[in-house]
Amino acid sequence: MHDAERGSLSEHAKVSCSNVGKPAGRVRLRVSPSNQAENWTYKLETHSQAVHHLLYLLDREHCLEGVQAVGHRFVHDGGLFDGPVHIGPEQRSKLEGVANLAPLHMPASLVALEAANIRLRQIPHYAVFDTHFHKGMPRVAQNTGLPAAFLSPQVRRFGFHGLSCEYSVHWLRSNFADRFPSRLIVIHLGSGASATAVLDGDSVETTMGFTPISGIPMATRSGDIDFGAALHLADQAGMTVAELQSMLSERSGLCGLSGSSGDMADLLVQAPDDPVAQSAIEYFCYRAALKIAGLTASMRGLDAIVFTGGIGEGSATIRQSICRQLDHLGVELSDTAHEPLISSTNSRIGVYVVRCDENSIIARHVMKSQAEFANPA
Numbered sequence: 001m002h003d004a005e006r007g008s009l010s011e012h013a014k015v016s017c018s019n020v021g022k023p024a025g026r027v028r029l030r031v032s033p034s035n036q037a038e039n040w041t042y043k044l045e046t047h048s049q050a051v052h053h054l055l056y057l058l059d060r061e062h063c064l065e066g067v068q069a070v071g072h073r074f075v076h077d078g079g080l081f082d083g084p085v086h087i088g089p090e091q092r093s094k095l096e097g098v099a100n101l102a103p104l105h106m107p108a109s110l111v112a113l114e115a116a117n118i119r120l121r122q123i124p125h126y127a128v129f130d131t132h133f134h135k136g137m138p139r140v141a142q143n144t145g146l147p148a149a150f151l152s153p154q155v156r157r158f159g160f161h162g163l164s165c166e167y168s169v170h171w172l173r174s175n176f177a178d179r180f181p182s183r184l185i186v187i188h189l190g191s192g193a194s195a196t197a198v199l200d201g202d203s204v205e206t207t208m209g210f211t212p213i214s215g216i217p218m219a220t221r222s223g224d225i226d227f228g229a230a231l232h233l234a235d236q237a238g239m240t241v242a243e244l245q246s247m248l249s250e251r252s253g254l255c256g257l258s259g260s261s262g263d264m265a266d267l268l269v270q271a272p273d274d275p276v277a278q279s280a281i282e283y284f285c286y287r288a289a290l291k292i293a294g295l296t297a298s299m300r301g302l303d304a305i306v307f308t309g310g311i312g313e314g315s316a317t318i319r320q321s322i323c324r325q326l327d328h329l330g331v332e333l334s335d336t337a338h339e340p341l342i343s344s345t346n347s348r349i350g351v352y353v354v355r356c357d358e359n360s361i362i363a364r365h366v367m368k369s370q371a372e373f374a375n376p377a
Helices: 047-060 089-097 106-119 162-175 227-237 241-250 253-258 264-273 275-298 309-314 316-324 358-374
Strands: 002-005 008-011 013-018 025-031 037-042 070-074 125-129 183-189 193-199 202-206 304-308 350-353
Touching: 008 358, 013 047, 025 047, 047 106, 070 106, 070 358, 089 106, 106 125, 125 358, 162 183, 162 193, 162 304, 162 358, 183 275, 183 309, 193 275, 202 275, 227 241, 253 264, 253 275, 264 275, 264 316, 275 316, 304 309, 309 316, 316 350
Parallel strands: 070 125, 183 304, 304 350
Antiparallel strands: 002 008, 013 025, 025 037, 183 193, 193 202
């Protein structure tokens, strides 16, 4: 939750929940100015229940008083919107129509929108999209190898993690303005994973495409696979399209490779005594390094890499494993440097760790959209 004061932003409160639908759902609340965190463990059965509980906590702390707008992160815009949009019945219907393009995210976002609307019905709600940062990619980067008859603004490579990328660019410009990298790769590693080539602040290529399944392997998502393999499995196992989508989205990636967990923290603990977990980690790092190296072609070189997201920020082991495979590009990490700049003085490529703050980017877009909605041209 952010306060806007004379065009600037400050975080007033932060409340989050994780493990929705699991026995030990975690809820965390932090309110300014004390910034002391409270933590609870609940069994939150549904996303609707979780959002209602989060709103209850914010209301308890009097944080909902004076709220003027609500921003919602939506992973996919389906090519239907040019940017952040005020959500009315028509916009909601369009979002429901493309929910199947990101089944791990969009249905939950729609449920959260409905729950928030019940409590904050008189306040405007805005959708802010993870795809928006990539809207300006060159046509060649948006294209696919499908027959031209099937291509359209709704069938192309979209790219995701745009809010994370946008924040990393904003952060670098704010903190390293004198050496802002012209050719930058932002690699977001969390339960989802992607890498994006950013040339002079603009996205020019990214590893995710039409949906958030493609690219680097993720917690439960496969990343890139030969589609022929998927067709073979569907044929041999008699899988329906829905079953195939479920396998690629919910049972693949680190979870499928390890057979035990999609959580990198768990796998790093298991790896010394579990060669299968170690193999899953190696595959993840190899594919990430391969994608970073490939993205350099879209910019004819590389000046800096940003690691962000839960794994990118939190695991030095993973960062080191990826960067060792990029030494041919001149990437070298320091053994003594502290974040945010972790590359050595001899490294030809700057390597940064940036704490992801998508919420502040959503708040900035909502501020701008609110002003435009209130004062249309």
